[in-house]
Amino acid sequence: MAMIRRLIAGTKRAFGLHCPGRNLAVFPDDVFLVSYPKSGNTWARFLIANLLYPERHPDWGNIDRLIPGPEVMSKRDFARMPRPRFIRTHDAFDPRYKQVIYVVRDPRDVALSQYHHHRKLKLIEDNHPFESFLPRFLAGETNVHGSWKQNVASWLAARYGDPRFLLLRYEDMLVDTRSELASICSFLGVEATPERLSKVVEQSSPREMRKLEQVQADQCALTKDTRQDLPFVRTAKSGNWKSEMPDSSVVAIEAAWGPLMKWLGYELVSGDQAGPAESAFPVSAMDGLVR
Amino acid sequence: MIYGVKRVIKYVLGTDVAGRGLAVYSDDTFIVSYPRSGNTWTRFLVANLVYAGQPVTFANIERLIPDCEAQSNRYLKRVARPRIIKSHEYFDPRYKKAIYIVRDPRDVALSYYNFSRKYRQIEDSYPLERYIGDFVDGRLTSADWGTWGENVGTWVAARKGRPTFLLLRYEDLIADTQTELAKVARFFGVDASPGELRRAIENSSADHLRELEKKEGSEWITTKNKRPDIPFIGSAVAGKWKSVLPDAAVEEIESAWGNLMAQLGYELVTRKAESAETQLAATAVLGEQPE
Numbered sequence: 001m002a003m004i005r006r007l008i009a010g011t012k013r014a015f016g017l018h019c020p021g022r023n024l025a026v027f028p029d030d031v032f033l034v035s036y037p038k039s040g041n042t043w044a045r046f047l048i049a050n051l052l053y054p055e056r057h058p059d060w061g062n063i064d065r066l067i068p069g070p071e072v073m074s075k076r077d078f079a080r081m082p083r084p085r086f087i088r089t090h091d092a093f094d095p096r097y098k099q100v101i102y103v104v105r106d107p108r109d110v111a112l113s114q115y116h117h118h119r120k121l122k123l124i125e126d127n128h129p130f131e132s133f134l135p136r137f138l139a140g141e142t143n144v145h146g147s148w149k150q151n152v153a154s155w156l157a158a159r160y161g162d163p164r165f166l167l168l169r170y171e172d173m174l175v176d177t178r179s180e181l182a183s184i185c186s187f188l189g190v191e192a193t194p195e196r197l198s199k200v201v202e203q204s205s206p207r208e209m210r211k212l213e214q215v216q217a218d219q220c221a222l223t224k225d226t227r228q229d230l231p232f233v234r235t236a237k238s239g240n241w242k243s244e245m246p247d248s249s250v251v252a253i254e255a256a257w258g259p260l261m262k263w264l265g266y267e268l269v270s271g272d273q274a275g276p277a278e279s280a281f282p283v284s285a286m287d288g289l290v291r
Numbered sequence: 292m293i294y295g296v297k298r299v300i301k302y303v304l305g306t307d308v309a310g311r312g313l314a315v316y317s318d319d320t321f322i323v324s325y326p327r328s329g330n331t332w333t334r335f336l337v338a339n340l341v342y343a344g345q346p347v348t349f350a351n352i353e354r355l356i357p358d359c360e361a362q363s364n365r366y367l368k369r370v371a372r373p374r375i376i377k378s379h380e381y382f383d384p385r386y387k388k389a390i391y392i393v394r395d396p397r398d399v400a401l402s403y404y405n406f407s408r409k410y411r412q413i414e415d416s417y418p419l420e421r422y423i424g425d426f427v428d429g430r431l432t433s434a435d436w437g438t439w440g441e442n443v444g445t446w447v448a449a450r451k452g453r454p455t456f457l458l459l460r461y462e463d464l465i466a467d468t469q470t471e472l473a474k475v476a477r478f479f480g481v482d483a484s485p486g487e488l489r490r491a492i493e494n495s496s497a498d499h500l501r502e503l504e505k506k507e508g509s510e511w512i513t514t515k516n517k518r519p520d521i522p523f524i525g526s527a528v529a530g531k532w533k534s535v536l537p538d539a540a541v542e543e544i545e546s547a548w549g550n551l552m553a554q555l556g557y558e559l560v561t562r563k564a565e566s567a568e569t570q571l572a573a574t575a576v577l578g579e580q581p582e
Contacts, residue, residue, distance in 0.1 A: 006302070006303050006305065007303055009302070009303075010299050010300075010302055010303035013298075013299045013302055014296070014299045022311050022312060023311070023312060092382055092383075092384050092445070092449070093381060093382055093437075093441070093445045094381075095381055095429065095434070095435070095436070095437035095438070095441050096435065140384060144384070144385065145384055146382075146384025146449065147384075149449070150382070150384055150449035150450065151384070151449075153445075153448040153449050154382045154445040154448060154449045156448065157444040157445055157447070157448030157449075158381075158437070158440070158441045158444050158445050158448075
């Protein structure tokens, strides 16, 4: 039986119909849009798609083709893409990804968003207590991309300061989408007028994305076969944790990842977590680490 | 279009090398390092400790602690669990439990140079200075494992401080093997007497491994069909770079990874580590409480 499954999978492979996943053949001019899950990846994807491919009218029906993910589209799809290719992933650091836009989000909001996403994916019941979701989230067991901290830290340690690495905060994107989009433009070497930027921001707004999701949820790998009573594009806000998250959970997240959160500018509310003695390790690992 | 017939057949038969595509089990323990950093030595130490009672040789090391970059998924599936697996991968969030061995990159570079000659990747006449440039810029044949800075930096940043992550320095292993091996024993939950530790150390000594290599080097998957005139087991000392490595090469390595080196306790000779301002970044990424 296993042999037959492998034969079928092998035939798919022969025609490049399998998802390449971690075996994606990378080109040096590929640009990767990377983030931990539920950190604004899809929003950034719509922004970039609307910026680069206005004539294709990006929506939930074609976003997987315009900016595909290696876990969703086939090897053949990737081979047929025009270059330079724009690819989205949630992968922790990969040295083959040379040009990277990395979106980071406050892990307190990420935890909540992922909790609701797991309800949508039918992985947990509606009455599943958040307090029992959180330890798994902290341990990095709620997905295959490591914990929030591991994912973020692996990228920062290897690439922070590299001119081919653009770090964006989801919260800054919310506050001033246009100016963050302008950073993306200059990173990609794309010229865009202020009017064009405004148009792209408008076309990629959560309102527009929601409107499209309502009629196209069955056309995108992200939303297909999930609960349709829960939207993929949820609140698109920052700071939900302040009202929705149990205090003990906030404390637990800050205790685990306080120093990195603080460095990213996420204010801690449960007292300054100095971290263990070993964190006083003398020198920066992140500056000038990579050429 | 047919993609790589040979690769597809290997995939169907399960004989393709596991590498990054290794099927990981949650009870696996990994011995990870950048190449030429003492991984083989550690592998023998661990094997002699954990599987005491049988002589560990190059003939059976692939069965005891297989190399996921040399063996197939099918082979690795047949290894008795819990498995101990050797790997050179950059940070992989799926590896739940890992020993990471780090070595002074100035010594790694020298050792790697000889290794590349042994593997016929470069000619004997290939200038060392040029090789150091390749090493620092990630142009080695094995670039898929990232650069030294990427490999070390991502593991240390993502996992340091966790009880399931043991960071060892090659230099400490050389200076006081018994103390370091005692840490390894505790990590594996092995109750080893000083006598048992000493025996494992003797059975893994550089001299002993050299003898084994002479006898079995032509059979071992790592050394088979490679140049027999250059040994795989190198000088097994720390600090060789001080007398052998040209100043310009030392400077090149230190300017690429100085901060990370200093943080790991490798003294810089051509520059100072960064000031307090950038230290915050290191603390943020490295200073993590166990999750």
